[in-house]
Amino acid sequence: METIVDSLYQRLRQDIVECELTPGKSFSESELGRKYDAGRTPVREACRRLEHDGLMRITPFRGYAIAPLSVVEFQDLEEMQLIFEPAAAALAAERATPQEISAMRELAGYEYRVGDKSSYREFVRSNYQLHCLIAEAARNSRLLDVVANIHIRLMRFFYLGLSFEEHGSTLVAEHVAIVEAIATRDTKTARRKATEHINKAIARSATLLMSAIRFGETVFETAPEKPGLPDGSARNRR
DSSP: OOOHHHHHHHHHHHHHHTTSSOTTOEEOHHHHHHHHTOOHHHHHHHHHHHHHHTSEEEETTTEEEEOOOBHHHHHHHHHHHHHHHHHHHHHHHHHOOHHHHHHHHHHHTOOOOTTOHHHHHHHHHHHHHHHHHHHHHTTOHHHHHHHHHHHHHHHHHHHHTOOOGGGHHHHHHHHHHHHHHHHTTOHHHHHHHHHHHHHHHHHHHHHHHHHHHHTTOTTOBOOOOOTTOOTTSTGGGO
């Protein structure tokens, strides 16, 4: 049964992910309580959970701030995709049920309409659901937790305006290729197609991120590159 804290957490998380709450914006406990018609204890508990998710920052005796977005965070999340999602696809190829594969096919086939904001937002949600369903089909709850958190945090960039509009049909084709490999129980191809999809997404996003910064999107903050990364890593491809 959903508690008051659960409900508040879900509402806050949705507003953070969809950037209804601006990245970097600060709130006092009382401001959040008034905004969401909630008491102090539920606000504290929900915000602690959001801090654990990487979506909220808590400063003792000062209040709460929506976690800002940065280029380095986006790149870190993409690198984590490369580590975890090919393995999830391979495991899903072994363990997914026919019902899960059917649901994957439906999600993978969704293509948004260029210029239609609501359609694009639906694609962002479908993309999240597809990647999480693949991880869920791997039958590893810890892996699912990691993949879900990666995509929840990536969604903030997409909702804010990091658009992949021109790549709609390409994204569908890449998603379908992963799902078909899972459906045919081909673990090696599933792993390879997932890796290819993420590497192509990294290449696409590099240009889009730089464009967002160039045009003054203040929530995208740059940070120094991490030292000691091996040649051929996702970071070096940018």
